[in-house]
Amino acid sequence: MNTKHISSAFDRDLEGAQAMLMKMADLINEAMMRAAEALETSNIAMAEAVRRNDKAIDKLEESIRIDCARILATRSPNAGDLRTVLTVMSIASNLERCGDYAKNIAKRTSVLAHVHPVKDVSPALRRMQQAVVGMMTDALDAYTRRDVEFAQEVRARDFEIDEMYNTLFRSLLTHMMEEPHSISACMHLHFIAKNIERMGDHITSIAEQVIYLVTGELPDDDRPKGDLTSLSSPDAFDGTT
Secondary structure, three states: OOHHHHHHHHHHHHHHHHHHHHHHHHHHHHHHHHHHHHHHHOOHHHHHHHHHHHHHHHHHHHHHHHHHHHHHHHHOOOHHHHHHHHHHHHHHHHHHHHHHHHHHHHHHHHHHOOOOOOOOHHHHHHHHHHHHHHHHHHHHHHHHHOOHHHHHHHHHOHHHHHHHHHHHHHHHHHHHHHOHHHHHHHHHHHHHHHHHHHHHHHHHHHHHHHHHHHHOOOOOOOOOOOOOHHHOOOHHHHOOO
16 A cells, blocks of 8 residues: 555645635634624625625535545544544634624624614724634634644633623623613624624634644643623523524
């Protein structure tokens, strides 16, 4: 058996899947940035473009899944290579969910464009969104470099996202109590904040997959969580649609 030939074929197939993974990340980064801009500027056309472009993200995730399944079926990867393929599939799945959340944010822009803005919320959402984009960039960098320490650092940063979300959640509750006419807008803004917080969760999962890829084991300690609102808010408040 020509193991060199098999190895080069595996590497070539895997490179193709990883190239699609990075393209997918670029599209999601753009979707997140455009969704945030559309929300801030009440740009309904831009929000609609974000929603339409989610189909391209979904297609890439499907292509990655199909390619990885074919690699597993035809290349018989060894233990280390098997972890790589499984990691690529897992990262693609988590990225696809981030794309869904960006689309969900865009969906609410058309509603919020026609209501009175809630003071001081937009900058807080922008800070959360920028922090999540930074996490995603660094998580993928950790994957490319196979850097466990960097992945652990990214994982720990999810606590900061949760803290931002908690602060914004309390602010929105205050607005609703003091300004009852803002309740509808605050509810939509809460869904948006929760979507961003969920993105942080999925990016944290990507960082954990990097740790698994390099070490062969997922982290055995509890993920640091700062989101306590689930203790008092219904499951429907997760912001998914």
